[in-house]
Structure formats: C-alpha cells, structure tokens
Amino acid sequence: MTAEPFLAILVGVLFATATYLMLRRSLVKLVIGLVLLSNAANLLIFATSGLTRGAPPLIPEGMLVPEGVVADPLPQALILTAIVISFGVLAFAVVLIHRAYEVVAADDLDKMKDTDT
Amino acid sequence: MRVEVVLPVIIPLLAGSLALAFWQWRSVQRWVGVLGSIALTGAGFWLLHAVWHEGVLAMHMGGWHAPFGIVLVADLLSATMVVLTGVMGLFVAIYSLVSMRGDHERFGYHPLLQLLLAGVAGAFLTGDIFNLYVWIEVLLVASFALLILGGERAQMEGAIKYVTLNLISSLILLAAVGLTYGVFGTLNMADLAAKMGEAEDTALVTAIGVLFMVAFAIKAAAFPLFFWLPASYHTPPVAISGIFAALLTKVGVYALIRFFTLMFTEAPELTQTILLWGAGFTMLTGVLGAAAQFEFRRILAFHSVSQIGYMIMGLALYTPLALAGALLFIIHHSVVKTNLFLISGLSYFARGTHELKDLGGLYRTHPGLSVLFLIAALSLAGLPPLSGFLVKLMLVRAGLEAESYGIVAVALLTGLLTFYSMVKIWAEAFWKADPRGEGAPANGPAWPGRGAQWLLYGPVIGLAGLAVVMGVAAEPFLQLALAAGEQMLDTDGYIEAVLGAEAP
Numbered sequence: 001m002t003a004e005p006f007l008a009i010l011v012g013v014l015f016a017t018a019t020y021l022m023l024r025r026s027l028v029k030l031v032i033g034l035v036l037l038s039n040a041a042n043l044l045i046f047a048t049s050g051l052t053r054g055a056p057p058l059i060p061e062g063m064l065v066p067e068g069v070v071a072d073p074l075p076q077a078l079i080l081t082a083i084v085i086s087f088g089v090l091a092f093a094v095v096l097i098h099r100a101y102e103v104v105a106a107d108d109l110d111k112m113k114d115t116d117t
Numbered sequence: 118m119r120v121e122v123v124l125p126v127i128i129p130l131l132a133g134s135l136a137l138a139f140w141q142w143r144s145v146q147r148w149v150g151v152l153g154s155i156a157l158t159g160a161g162f163w164l165l166h167a168v169w170h171e172g173v174l175a176m177h178m179g180g181w182h183a184p185f186g187i188v189l190v191a192d193l194l195s196a197t198m199v200v201l202t203g204v205m206g207l208f209v210a211i212y213s214l215v216s217m218r219g220d221h222e223r224f225g226y227h228p229l230l231q232l233l234l235a236g237v238a239g240a241f242l243t244g245d246i247f248n249l250y251v252w253i254e255v256l257l258v259a260s261f262a263l264l265i266l267g268g269e270r271a272q273m274e275g276a277i278k279y280v281t282l283n284l285i286s287s288l289i290l291l292a293a294v295g296l297t298y299g300v301f302g303t304l305n306m307a308d309l310a311a312k313m314g315e316a317e318d319t320a321l322v323t324a325i326g327v328l329f330m331v332a333f334a335i336k337a338a339a340f341p342l343f344f345w346l347p348a349s350y351h352t353p354p355v356a357i358s359g360i361f362a363a364l365l366t367k368v369g370v371y372a373l374i375r376f377f378t379l380m381f382t383e384a385p386e387l388t389q390t391i392l393l394w395g396a397g398f399t400m401l402t403g404v405l406g407a408a409a410q411f412e413f414r415r416i417l418a419f420h421s422v423s424q425i426g427y428m429i430m431g432l433a434l435y436t437p438l439a440l441a442g443a444l445l446f447i448i449h450h451s452v453v454k455t456n457l458f459l460i461s462g463l464s465y466f467a468r469g470t471h472e473l474k475d476l477g478g479l480y481r482t483h484p485g486l487s488v489l490f491l492i493a494a495l496s497l498a499g500l501p502p503l504s505g506f507l508v509k510l511m512l513v514r515a516g517l518e519a520e521s522y523g524i525v526a527v528a529l530l531t532g533l534l535t536f537y538s539m540v541k542i543w544a545e546a547f548w549k550a551d552p553r554g555e556g557a558p559a560n561g562p563a564w565p566g567r568g569a570q571w572l573l574y575g576p577v578i579g580l581a582g583l584a585v586v587m588g589v590a591a592e593p594f595l596q597l598a599l600a601a602g603e604q605m606l607d608t609d610g611y612i613e614a615v616l617g618a619e620a621p
Contacts (some may be wrong), residue, residue: 022285027277034284041291048299075298078247082291085254089287092261093280099265100273112274115348 133231158203275349286335326381337369355462400426441602442511478551504587
C-alpha cells in the first residue's frame with residue numbers, strides 16, 4: 001500500500017482550500033491561503049518524485065553507488081530550501097498585512113482600490 | 118574555473134553586505150552602491166567579451182559537475198542581460214544619490230538595491246531551474262521591501278497586490294519545478310533540453326510547460342496576468358519605479374525566452390500560438406489602459422505592460438531575427454522606460470505633483486528637460502532615428518517574413534497609440550501654460566541645489582544618449598543581437614558547453 005494516492009488527494013485539497021481562501025475579501029484569509037498554497041507546492045514536490053520507505057540513501061563502505069532502490073534525497077533538499085524561503089516571504093506578508101491594516105483601518109480588500117486604474 | 122561567470126552575482130552581494138556594515142554612515146552607503154554598480158557593469162562587460170570570443174561559458178559550482186551540481190551558464194543572451202543589469206543599476210544608483218529621501222535611506226535602500234541586482238544577475242546566469250526559483254525569490258524579497266519604503270497608504274495597497282500575485286506565481290513555478298523533477302529526474306537546464314525528447318507522456322510535459330508559462334507570464338506582466346503592475350509601479354519613489362521597470366519584468370521575459378527556446382520546444386504549435394495571442398492582447402490592453410490615464414507614472418506603468426507584448430511577440434515568432442529583435446527590445450525598453458520614470462521624477466521635483474492637469478509650462482522653465490523627454494518619448498513610440506524605430510522594424514520584418522500579418526498590424530497600431538500617449542504627456546506637462554499662473558516660481562521647494570541637480574540630470578542625459586546611439590550607430594548592437602538569436606536556436610551548443618562534448 002503506497003502513500004502516494006493519499007498524498008495526491010491531500011495536495012489537491014490544499015490547493016483548492018488555498019484558492020478558496022485567496023478569493024475571499026479578508027486580508028487574513030488571503031495570507032492563510034498563501035501559507036496553504038506554499039505547503040501544497042512543497043507536498044507536490046514530495047509526492048511527484050516518488051516515496052520510498054525504509055531505504056535511506058546511504059552508500060555501503062567500499063562502494064561508489066548505493067545498493068538497490070533508495071529514497072531520493074534531492075526532493076527533500078528542495079523542499080527544505082523552499083520551506084525556508086516561504087517562511088521568510090510569508091513573515092514579510094504577515095507584517096505587510098498588519099501595516100496595511102493599520103494604514104487602511106480595514107481587513108477588506110475591496111477598500112484597497114485606490115491604486116487600481 | 119571561469120571566475121567571470123560568477124562575479125556579477127558576487128559583486129552586488131558583497132557591495133550590499135558592505136553597505137549593511139555602514140548602516141549609520143549613509144554617505145558611505147551611497148558611494149558603496151555606486152562603486153558596486155560600476156564594478157558590476159565592468160564584470161558584465163568582461164563576461165560579454167569572454168562569451169563573444171569563446172562561446173557559451175559554464176561554471177560548475179563547488180566542482181560538482183553538471184547535471185549533479187549547480188551550474189552558472191553564460192551565453193550571449195545571459196551576458197547581455199547582465200550588462201544591462203549593471204548599466205541600469207549604475208544609472209539608478211547615481212540618480213538616487215540626490216533623489217532618495219533620508220527616511221528611505223534609513224530603512225536600507227542602498228543594501229536592498231544591491232540585493233535586487235544580485236538576484237536579477239543570478240536569475241540571468243543560473244543554469245538550473247530550482248536555482249532560478251531561488252534567485253527569483255531573492256530579487257522578489259528585495260523588491261517587496263523596496264516597494265514599501267516610506268510606508269504610504271498607496272504603497273501598502275499596491276504592495277498587497279504585488280506581493281500576493283508574485284507569491285502565487287512563485288508557487289506555481291515551484292510546483293512546476295517539482296513536476297519536472299518527477300518526470301525527468303533532473304533540474305539542470307541543459308540536461309532537461311537533452312532529455313526533453315525522451316519523455317513518454319508528452320501531454321504531461323506540455324502541461325508542465327504551460328505551468329511555467331503562466332508563472333513567468335505573471336512575472337513578465339503579460340495579458341491577462343498583468344494587473345499587479347499598474348496597481349503598484351507608480352507608488353514607490355521614482356528611482357525604485359525606474360529600476361523595477363528596467364529589470365523586474367525582464368526577468369520574466371528572459372525566463373520565457375530561456376524555457377521556450379531551450380527546453381519546452383516539444384509542442385511548438387500550442388505554446389507559440391498561446392504566446393502570439395498573449396503578445397497581441399498584452400500590447401493592446403496595455404496601450405489602451407494608458408490612454409485612459411492622466412497621471413504621469415501610471416501612463417508609464419501601463420506602457421510597460423504594452424511593451425512586454427513586443428518582447429513576447431519576438432519569442433512567439435521564433436526566428437533568429439525575431440529573437441534578436443526581442444533581445445534588442447528588452448535593452449531598448451529598459452533604457453527608455455527607466456529614463457521616462459527618472460524624467461517624471463525631475464518634473465515632480467520641479468512642480469511637486471505627478472498629475473498631468475496640475476503640471477504644465479515645463480517647456481518654458483525647463484527646455485533641456487523637455488528635449489530629453491522628447492528623445493525618450495519618441496524613442497518609445499518608435500520614431501527614427503531613435504532606438505525604438507530599429508527594434509520595431511526588426512520585429513515587424515520578422516513578422517512579415519513569418520506571414521503573421523495580424524500581429525504585425527497590432528504592433529503597428531500599438532506604436533501609433535503609444536505615440537498618442539506620449540503626445541498627451543508632452544501637451545499636458547510641457548506645452549500647455551502653467552496652471553499655477555504666470556508668476557509662479559519655476560521650481561518647487563523640493564528642487565535640489567545647482568550642484569546636486571546634475572546628479573539627477575546626469576543619468577537622464579546618459580540614458581537619452583544611449584537611446585540615440587542605439588538608433589544611429591546600430592551596427593554593433595545588431596550584430597550582438599543577431600548572434601544571440603542564432604545562439605538561442607542552437608540548443609546543441611548550449612548543452613555541449615554545460616554537459617561536455619560526450620553528452621548525447
């Protein structure tokens with residue numbers, strides 16, 4: 001029993017939830033949507049590159065390549081990098097909506113139309 | 118070990134850190150910024166010289182060879198874009214010596230500008246798609262912080278849209294990178310280009326390609342994904358608008374060119390058709406949006422959208438001449454649009470407003486500025502003998518040769534409407550009588566002293582001179598662009614330079 005179908009469904013649910021939240025007018029829900037979207041993208045990398053359980057990518061002593069099928073470490077490195085980046089960017093986004101809330105005095109995107117056309 | 122490939126990334130990072138170290142000494146920060154930009158320009162020219170004589174250069178970071186390690190690759194397209202990054206960074210750094218207010222500098226304008234340049238140069242040079250994502254995030258974080266320097270209400274509102282849409286585009290890019298790794302098991306651009314033909318599920322590959330197209334089209338502000346640009350570009354101080362207009366959307370266009378000439382060339386009918394229609398609508402919606410505006414910088418922001426359409430048109434036509442035209446158009450647009458933003462800053466210093474109805478009489482009080490505006494504006498509209506004429510001629514000719522008459526008609530119509538917009542600014546801001554009356558002072562209270570004003574005029578004159586040189590002495594630019602266009606279509610050369618001669 002592989003875990004990939006469950007992970008695929010979870011990724012789909014996260015993308016759908018994130019899209020729904022980002023379409024709301026509230027700034028807070030917008031940021032929560034962005035958080036979920038970044039988690040969905042990270043899990044997508046994890047799911048598409050294939051899951052191998054219980055086989056660490058270790059090369060036995062005296063050999064140049066590992067034996068048999070091992071877990072691919074690269075997607076995990078990619079996800080780790082992406083998590084760090086999205087943590088920084090989302091921290092910025094949270095501060096930004098707080099400042100915007102202070103300046104505009106509303107948690108409503110429809111009240112922020114001054115700079116559109 | 119080719120050190121010149123990595124220098125354009127290291128120099129701005131070093132200059133930025135150095136500027137951070139002098140946080141309290143703002144005059145030191147300013148000159149570190151200018152000197153860093155000079156060094157970046159020099160490194161860019163060195164790289165271009167090396168690539169011109171030796172072909173595509175690759176540097177394997179940390180001695181790990183491609184496709185396992187991360188490579189930085191410079192071909193003529195990348196090297197030209199790096200030179201452009203340095204030159205525009207330099208002009209804007211000089212302009213901001215005077216134009217940047219103290220409270221903006223206090224929050225780290227100079228280090229952030231260098232970080233932005235590092236991110237842009239890294240995105241142009243990397244040969245790995247995940248690394249491209251990382252560099253795009255670096256430049257985005259710097260641009261987020263630059264956009265809200267000062268913290269006015271308009272900046273906050275613009276930044277919310279800018280940050281949200283650019284984050285969504287980054288996450289689409291990340292998802293596409295993950296899917297690419299799942300299908301091909303590699304993220305190296307040259308390796309991907311070599312393996313692209315081996316994929317079993319071509320529909321999935323096309324879908325991934327379109328995901329990349331959407332991600333980069335948001336960054337490039339192409340139709341129908343451009344709404345963040347006119348909502349935010351006119352809100353920060355003009356020097357920041359200038360560097361954004363010069364470089365940020367160009368990263369999206371560069372990535373589109375790189376992905377759809379090197380890697381995702383499997384379904385050309387589909388991708389080129391989408392790009393061609395997107396290009397046409399981008400030109401038209403941008404220029405029509407500008408026609409409805411009466412604020413100096415908003416008109417320029419909408420024109421940025423419309424000019425992106427020309428660059429994508431060059432990519433969609435997909436001939437050496439069209440790709441050369443797209444590259445020259447990127448250079449032309451950076452030079453001219455940044456110049457127009459800097460000029461709008463000068464007119465703001467003179468009158469204290471950006472609204473066209475409150476401006477006026479600038480031709481009488483500032484004849485030199487008016488001539489500089491005319492050079493930039495007529496070049497944007499594409500009048501000979503300026504740079505805009507040359508690049509539009511190349512694209513129109515490429516379109517006629519490819520028998521895409523529809524896009525040629527749209528391009529020419531857009532040129533005409535651009536001319537209309539520029540004449541509107543000329544008539545309102547420069548030609549009409551000053552609405553404040555006859556005896557009003559020529560300059561507002563914000564106008565800098567006699568010595569300092571040359572630091573504002575210098576970059577504007579330099580950029581106007583570049584626009585004239587690109588039109589009058591076009592031969593070297595043309596040779597470079599045509600060679601770059603040939604090189605973009607010769608993917609084997611790129612693959613061989615990165616993976617070595619024994620690669621398939």
